[in-house]
Amino acid sequence: MCVHCKEGTSFIKSIEDSDQPHTGSYIFKWIENCINKVDEKNVIQVVTDNHSSNMMAKNMLSTTRLRIFWSSCVTHTIDLMLKDIGNLPKYKTVIENARCISVFLYSHIGTIALMGSTQIGQSWFVQE
Secondary structure (H helix, E strand, O other): OEEEEOOEEEEOOOOOOOOOOOOHHHHHHHHHHHHHHHOHHHOOEEEEOOOHHHHHHHHHHHHHOOOOEEEEOHHHHHHHHHHHHHOOHHHHHHHHHHHHHHHHHHHOHHHHHHHHHOHHHHHHHOOO
16 A cells, blocks of 8 residues: 655555455455545545456445545556557557567677667666
8 A cells, every 4th residue: 555645655554465355345445444544534536456346346435435536547547458459450460579579689688788889779778
């Protein structure tokens, strides 16, 4: 659980729960506990991915915490969209070929050294 406020983002808590089924009610209870920990008046929004259990927890939260917004993670949503686009026959072959080229380039030290010795290649490794 992370909290974001005007001071920045802070890690609050994590749990090892791989032995628990991640049902909507389980996630709802976890989020309720976290909201109680930071105090409801300090919570404006909850952000999760779009998994069906999270959406079930969202529906449960909307009945108990009327003023808290629940949003789907934009990054997760875009990732799902790009995955679907990448599976379209028109783009799938191009993406597979690009992956092969990338694997080839980054699997050979000589190729990486060559990229680093060129003007274009140097910009790939510059940390600013």
